[in-house]
Amino acid sequence: MTDEDVRSLLHSLRDEPVPADSLARVRLAVAERSEAATDLKRFVMPWKFVGLFASVALAIFIVVLLRPAKHAARPTVEVRREIVVTAKEVPPPAVVKVERPNTVAKPRRQVAPETKLNAQDIVVRIETADPDVVILLIGD
Amino acid sequence: MPGTALMSDSPTELADSFEQILRERETEILRTAFRILGNWADAEDVAQESFLRLHRHGIDFVNDAALRSWLYRVAVNLCLDRVRMSKPFEELPELESASASVEAVIVLDERKRAMMTALGKLALRERAAIVLREIEGLSTAEVAAVLGSSEVTVRSQVAKAIRKLRGLLSGERL
Numbered sequence: 001m002t003d004e005d006v007r008s009l010l011h012s013l014r015d016e017p018v019p020a021d022s023l024a025r026v027r028l029a030v031a032e033r034s035e036a037a038t039d040l041k042r043f044v045m046p047w048k049f050v051g052l053f054a055s056v057a058l059a060i061f062i063v064v065l066l067r068p069a070k071h072a073a074r075p076t077v078e079v080r081r082e083i084v085v086t087a088k089e090v091p092p093p094a095v096v097k098v099e100r101p102n103t104v105a106k107p108r109r110q111v112a113p114e115t116k117l118n119a120q121d122i123v124v125r126i127e128t129a130d131p132d133v134v135i136l137l138i139g140d
Numbered sequence: 141m142p143g144t145a146l147m148s149d150s151p152t153e154l155a156d157s158f159e160q161i162l163r164e165r166e167t168e169i170l171r172t173a174f175r176i177l178g179n180w181a182d183a184e185d186v187a188q189e190s191f192l193r194l195h196r197h198g199i200d201f202v203n204d205a206a207l208r209s210w211l212y213r214v215a216v217n218l219c220l221d222r223v224r225m226s227k228p229f230e231e232l233p234e235l236e237s238a239s240a241s242v243e244a245v246i247v248l249d250e251r252k253r254a255m256m257t258a259l260g261k262l263a264l265r266e267r268a269a270i271v272l273r274e275i276e277g278l279s280t281a282e283v284a285a286v287l288g289s290s291e292v293t294v295r296s297q298v299a300k301a302i303r304k305l306r307g308l309l310s311g312e313r314l
Contacts, residue, residue, distance in 0.1 A: 001310040010274040
């Protein structure tokens with residue numbers, strides 16, 4: 001047997017009929033399963049949109065819910081007002097002549113009354129080491 | 141031609157296009173799956189799954205050749221996955237193991253049956269390459285695209301497969 005014989009034998013297999021019942025089974029099964037897949041796709045497709053819509057709505061709701069209150073959220077904007085300083089001419093103070101008496105009563109000095117000691121009263125005079133401290137023993 | 145209907149947009153037209161593609165392509169996809177897997181039950185499953193994937197994927201192909209290549213690629217990959225997950229190819233059931241109704245329908249002569257058994261003894265990718273190239277009549281470039289390999293690799297795989305088949309059919313008793 002040569003290579004050509006092998007090839008021609010292989011080619012002869014090409015024309016071999018395929019069993020009709022096998023073909024029918026394949027066709028039927030494919031039709032059934034593809035139809036089921038199409039039906040499922042048709043059923044699932046609207047729900048996909050519903051799910052998508054619900055997800056988006058939920059996301060928006062959460063965003064709105066989590067957003068802080070309006071007052072808190074409002075940023076404090078510091079508005080700097082320009083302070084306009086207008087220089088006004090201040091009128092010179094009115095000079096009022098106050099007549100005062102020339103003699104001003106001086107406050108009286110409170111002078112402690114001097115205690116005059118008589119030489120006869122001092123009995124003993126003790127001078128301490130401190131020159132400022134002198135102990136006087138006064139007799140009655 | 142499915143290529144002309146591929147660009148239609150309305151659901152009814154798309155459904156019609158899909159039906160048309162199914163009718164035009166089911167034979168070759170089922171036959172290819174059978175050549176690789178060796179039994180009709182698994183081949184039917186693979187063909188079903190291939191067309192359902194086409195339905196999910198959509199039929200917006202640039203032309204008929206792109207659609208054909210895509211379908212073959214899906215079908216062959218499903219076959220390879222199925223074989224890898226189930227049993228080693230040496231233990232693949234021979235043609236006789238198909239259902240009785242299949243036996244009644246398909247009348248194979250002795251040489252063809254021997255060839256089918258020999259095909260089952262090839263390495264998986266060699267089997268896919270020779271089925272696509274020699275039985276389905278795809279070009280080397282198309283086979284390379286379907287299998288995701290280079291044309292050089294495909295040529296090498298086909299040559300190796302033919303050498304093995306020749307040895308199996310002439311030397312060994314199958």
